[in-house]
Amino acid sequence: MDIFKIQIEGINKESKQLVQKRKIIALLNKAETALPIPVICRGVRISVPTGTKLLNELIEDQIIVEAGKIETDNGRRPVVYKVNPQCGYIVGVEILLKRISVSIFNIEMKEIFEAKDKEFVLENTQDCLAQVLTFIEQCIVSSELETNKFLGVGIGITGRVNAMTGESYNYFNFLENGLTSFISQRLNLPVFIDNDTHVLGISELFFGKAKDARNALVVNLSRGLGLAIIMNGELISGDRGFAGEFGHMQFGDSTKLCICGKRGCLGMEVSGFALEERFKESVENGESSLLLQKNSTDRIRYDSILQAAWQGDALSISLLHEIGIKLGKALGNIVNLLNPGLIILGGKFAIASDILTDSIKSGMTHTALSQPLRSCSIMFSETGADPGLKGAGAQVLYHYGLI
Amino acid sequence: MDIFKIQIEGINKESKQLVQKRKIIALLNKAETALPIPVICRGVRISVPTGTKLLNELIEDQIIVEAGKIETDNGRRPVVYKVNPQCGYIVGVEILLKRISVSIFNIEMKEIFEAKDKEFVLENTQDCLAQVLTFIEQCIVSSELETNKFLGVGIGITGRVNAMTGESYNYFNFLENGLTSFISQRLNLPVFIDNDTHVLGISELFFGKAKDARNALVVNLSRGLGLAIIMNGELISGDRGFAGEFGHMQFGDSTKLCICGKRGCLGMEVSGFALEERFKESVENGESSLLLQKNSTDRIRYDSILQAAWQGDALSISLLHEIGIKLGKALGNIVNLLNPGLIILGGKFAIASDILTDSIKSGMTHTALSQPLRSCSIMFSETGADPGLKGAGAQVLYHYGLI
DNA sequence: TGTAGTTAATAAAAAAATTAATAAACTTGT
DNA sequence: ACAAGTTTATTAATTTTTTTATTAACTACA
Numbered sequence: 001m002d003i004f005k006i007q008i009e010g011i012n013k014e015s016k017q018l019v020q021k022r023k024i025i026a027l028l029n030k031a032e033t034a035l036p037i038p039v040i041c042r043g044v045r046i047s048v049p050t051g052t053k054l055l056n057e058l059i060e061d062q063i064i065v066e067a068g069k070i071e072t073d074n075g076r077r078p079v080v081y082k083v084n085p086q087c088g089y090i091v092g093v094e095i096l097l098k099r100i101s102v103s104i105f106n107i108e109m110k111e112i113f114e115a116k117d118k119e120f121v122l123e124n125t126q127d128c129l130a131q132v133l134t135f136i137e138q139c140i141v142s143s144e145l146e147t148n149k150f151l152g153v154g155i156g157i158t159g160r161v162n163a164m165t166g167e168s169y170n171y172f173n174f175l176e177n178g179l180t181s182f183i184s185q186r187l188n189l190p191v192f193i194d195n196d197t198h199v200l201g202i203s204e205l206f207f208g209k210a211k212d213a214r215n216a217l218v219v220n221l222s223r224g225l226g227l228a229i230i231m232n233g234e235l236i237s238g239d240r241g242f243a244g245e246f247g248h249m250q251f252g253d254s255t256k257l258c259i260c261g262k263r264g265c266l267g268m269e270v271s272g273f274a275l276e277e278r279f280k281e282s283v284e285n286g287e288s289s290l291l292l293q294k295n296s297t298d299r300i301r302y303d304s305i306l307q308a309a310w311q312g313d314a315l316s317i318s319l320l321h322e323i324g325i326k327l328g329k330a331l332g333n334i335v336n337l338l339n340p341g342l343i344i345l346g347g348k349f350a351i352a353s354d355i356l357t358d359s360i361k362s363g364m365t366h367t368a369l370s371q372p373l374r375s376c377s378i379m380f381s382e383t384g385a386d387p388g389l390k391g392a393g394a395q396v397l398y399h400y401g402l403i
Numbered sequence: 404m405d406i407f408k409i410q411i412e413g414i415n416k417e418s419k420q421l422v423q424k425r426k427i428i429a430l431l432n433k434a435e436t437a438l439p440i441p442v443i444c445r446g447v448r449i450s451v452p453t454g455t456k457l458l459n460e461l462i463e464d465q466i467i468v469e470a471g472k473i474e475t476d477n478g479r480r481p482v483v484y485k486v487n488p489q490c491g492y493i494v495g496v497e498i499l500l501k502r503i504s505v506s507i508f509n510i511e512m513k514e515i516f517e518a519k520d521k522e523f524v525l526e527n528t529q530d531c532l533a534q535v536l537t538f539i540e541q542c543i544v545s546s547e548l549e550t551n552k553f554l555g556v557g558i559g560i561t562g563r564v565n566a567m568t569g570e571s572y573n574y575f576n577f578l579e580n581g582l583t584s585f586i587s588q589r590l591n592l593p594v595f596i597d598n599d600t601h602v603l604g605i606s607e608l609f610f611g612k613a614k615d616a617r618n619a620l621v622v623n624l625s626r627g628l629g630l631a632i633i634m635n636g637e638l639i640s641g642d643r644g645f646a647g648e649f650g651h652m653q654f655g656d657s658t659k660l661c662i663c664g665k666r667g668c669l670g671m672e673v674s675g676f677a678l679e680e681r682f683k684e685s686v687e688n689g690e691s692s693l694l695l696q697k698n699s700t701d702r703i704r705y706d707s708i709l710q711a712a713w714q715g716d717a718l719s720i721s722l723l724h725e726i727g728i729k730l731g732k733a734l735g736n737i738v739n740l741l742n743p744g745l746i747i748l749g750g751k752f753a754i755a756s757d758i759l760t761d762s763i764k765s766g767m768t769h770t771a772l773s774q775p776l777r778s779c780s781i782m783f784s785e786t787g788a789d790p791g792l793k794g795a796g797a798q799v800l801y802h803y804g805l806i
Numbered sequence: 807t808g809t810a811g812t813t814a815a816t817a818a819a820a821a822a823a824t825t826a827a828t829a830a831a832c833t834t835g836t
Numbered sequence: 837a838c839a840a841g842t843t844t845a846t847t848a849a850t851t852t853t854t855t856t857a858t859t860a861a862c863t864a865c866a
Contacts, residue, residue: 016448017852038814045419047854052815075813076861160774169774215642229741231639231646238634238742239618242775245739250732250770251654260772329653336648337737338632339641367653369663371563371572372645420822441844450824455845478843479831 020044021054022401025063028083029107029402034067036078055081063087083107088151089143091189092393093136094386095157095171096196097122100132101386102139105393107151107402109207113143116386122158124171133186140187152190153183154395156199156388162241163194192395194237196220196388197244201228201235203391204344206403208383216342217334218381219246221327221349223272223302231338247271251330270327272302272348278319279305289315306352317355324356328363335368335376346381353380423447424457425804428466431486432510432805437470439481458484466490486510491554492546494592495796496539497789498560498574499599500525503535504789505542508796510554510805512610516546519789525561527574536589543590555593556586557798559602559791565644566597595798597640599623599791600647604631604638606794607747609806611786619745620737621784622649624730624752626675626705634741650674654733673730675705675751681722682708692718709755720758727759731766738771738779749784756783 023044028035035043041051058064065084069077085106094101100120104113118135122128136153159170166180167173175182180191194202197220201210210216214233220226227246229236236243247267248260258265268274279300283289290313291300309316331343349356357378364373381387397403426447431438438446444454461467468487472480488509497504503523507516521538525531539556562573569583570576578585583594597605600623604613613619617636623629630649632639639646650670651663661668671677682703686695693716694703712719734746752759760781767776784790800806 036814048815049817049855050853053853072813072862074811074863076815076863078814213642227740231634231641232637234635236634236741238775239616239744240742240775240778242742242772242778243634243740245742245772245775248739248772249736251736262770333652333654334740336651337630337646337740338639339643339645339648341642367665369645369648369651372641372643372648375643375645439844451845452825452847453823456823475832475843477833477841479845481844 017054020046020050021058024051024054024058025083026400026402028064028081029397034070034080034082036070036080038078040081085110086149088149089145090151090393090396091136091140091153092389092391093132093153093155094196094199094389094392095122095132095155097158100135101389102136103386103389103393104139104143104145105390107397109390109394109397111390113139113145115139115142116389122171124173126174129172129182133183136183136187150189151400152192152396153187154199154392155180155183155191155193156196156392157193158196160242161193161195161198163192163198163237164241166191166193168193190396190399192399194241194392194395195226197226198228198235198237198241199391199395200226200346200388201230201244201391202394202398203383203387204228204346204381205230205233205235206394206398207390208381208387209344209379210342213340213342215338215340216344217331217338217340218344218346219327219331220347221271221345222347225267225271226347227334229338230340246330246334249330249333251333266326266330270323270330275302275305275319275323276300278322279315282315282319287315289313291316303348306349309352309355320352320355321359324359325363325366327356328360328365329367330363331360332364332367332373335364335372339372340376343376343378344381345378346383346387350381356380420457423449423453424461427454427457427461428486429805431467431484432800437473437483437485439473439483441481443484488513489552491552492548493554493796493799494539494543494556495792495794496535496556496558497599497602497792497795498525498535498558500561503538504792505539506789506792506796507542507546507548508793510800512793512797512800514793516542516548518542518545519792525574527576529577532575532578532585536586539586539590553592554803555595555799556590557602557795558583558586558594558596559599559795560596561599563645564596564598564601566595566601566640567644569594569596571596593799593802595802597644597795597798598629600629601631601638601640601644602794602798603629603749603791604633604647604794605797605801606786606790607631607749607784608633608636608638609797609801610793611784611790612747612782613745616743616745618741618743619747620734620741620743621747621749622730622734623750624674624748625750628670628674629750630737632741633743649733649737652733654736669729669733673726673733678705678708678722678726679703681725682718685718685722690718692716694719706751709752712755712758723755723758724762727762728766728769730759731763731768732770733766734763735767735770735776738767738775742775743779746779746781747784748781749786749790753784759783 024040027043037048037052041048062084064081067080067082070080085108088107090105092103092105099117101116103111106112157168161168166178168179172179180193184191200220201218204210204218210230216230218228225247227244229244249266250264251266254269255263256268257263258268291304291308305316309320427443430446440455444451465487467484470483470485473483488511491510493508495506495508502520504519506514509515560571564571569581571582575582583596587594603623604621607613607621613633619633621631628650630647632647652669653667654669657672658666659671660666661671694707694711708719712723
């Protein structure tokens, strides 16, 4: 897919036309529907004859295809065009602590191949890296798609990641030139990377509820606690990609020691892990719960507690309320600091929206100023299955300016 | 200055060339030195003949001027060009609680007229607004510059401001269409506005130490406490312009009631106001200070305490240390959240850099994670006089894409 | 059913921009 | 001091793009 790779090159004879071609592709890809020539030409600010010429060349290259005619109120009906869904493919990879998933998307981000939740143990070793690579390679082969049509690989991985340099600090940090350049060389494809929470943010930004918001927070509340910050319509990475370390915000009353070495980290009070701990404590103090009928206390994971809360278990609900209020207080502080128009609660906790929403809101009133609070709405993520995986893949489109 | 106003209009016959002309102007204005034709043409990606043609038209319009020839290692010596400093002027206005300042800058942001620190009381009244307007008008007249050469007015004002809509929420909020459109109509000039802290951030971003930083925090520590956040090289305003309400971060141990109605606001512990309060308390508890020799406790303002600290007064220094540690703790939290590469301490407290720097750093270690902390340096503002005023004016250049 | 009105697409003419060629100005090395 | 090499600046030739004009396709209404 040579046309997508031009942008890096300097000025040459073809460059300007190729830039315009890429603009056409981007316009069509961003548009919800197929577009007619006049609209395309207005969109990229060129005349109809040149636009038509470029479009025909793109059709010749099978990058753009006709999509029939559309109804109009009056006048000749225009032929509309869209990007050929088969013109390019994207690999999305999600590497979590205990499982790895790969999806292959077409250029419209429709999933056309999947190999999800393969059991796996993430370790900072050469061997583990080799496993990841062969799994990705296998998926590409199994998909039976033309290899020269792959545009790139987008990876989401737990831990701290520098999206700019392509380094992963916690895992595979033994590589000299960073993780992306290593994988890129091996697969002979451009590779982009970010951490699991940021990738979730990308998903919300382009496909979820943050689509129309210029300033939003995406909370990733699962076993851990993370935050993706979107400001001025862009994901905020910070200087080294560390932005969003919400779980280590020193805001809690708890004196529990966090793995980071400090006490009072928010993640020790607001997270799936914290929910499990608090559940155990409560049971030890004699409280009862529906969950105890089936399992012993040790085996109860936060997923089960969330489900129990949904089924009406009083203990689980009250624990969730506690968490909601604490999360709300912390978010209120960030609302003062960043004045987001929207907060999206994502991650595994999103299913507990009914129980959490009011407690978060009430927590926020404790800390947030009334003006920024009034202009900030709270929503729960409703993206389809595996939003992180889709966001991981979307990095590729984002870097090509196609989204 | 018609050429600067084109960008708003739609597509017309001249539009494309004017866009290129604006690019040339922007390139020359951003460059430190005057540039020769080949460099300009490479910079805006046009050929030498067209570039020369456009340049000559700009010279005809007196927007660009020749700036002699430069020495080169070999080959014919090129003529270099720069933006005519007299081609356009900018009005910067700073409206604080007790004083108002106006400066007029040329397009290089050199100050060519000033009327600073006029005594004044900011009130939310028609009368006060009229005073502001006549003062600005007077300054424009006194400057004796051609009125048609003014590019716009940039305002910095205390209180909460929506830079996008041009509304000021705390002052002059009785206007129907926002403050900027009102002043714009009266002065017949484009008007841009932001709050005093954001304007300070703009100053650091374009002329100060944040020039080369893509992610920075600018702390405005004077009688109040504010924060300007720069991420991805842009000032973060948030959804309604409220971003940076650092002073109301709920992070303190103090139980003092803040004007916002909450307790525990950081501004009640870290600010000039807080310094005055703590000084009073300490003296009442029997501590001594150099300052007491001259003034009664009631009359001592934070400026004096800062100066006393600089002169070695033990009480003042220890109070500053307290403030520094608290500020550092709060900043550490933000470092975790946003991973800035640079923190600039500006405002009146900047002169106490020697005393504050270590305590801020030690405070940060309490809350910040080691990784983001390591990549974050702390500096003290060293911009010239009235950085806020310069930042206010710079808004105009920023909106024209000339900076 | 036919005509006026509207928009799309194509073809021809005009304008604009680029490349190529050339002249001018300057440095360096012999 | 003068030829060779470099870079800038100007002019001429070629290519590209846009305007303008024309034809095609369709709706609405009489």
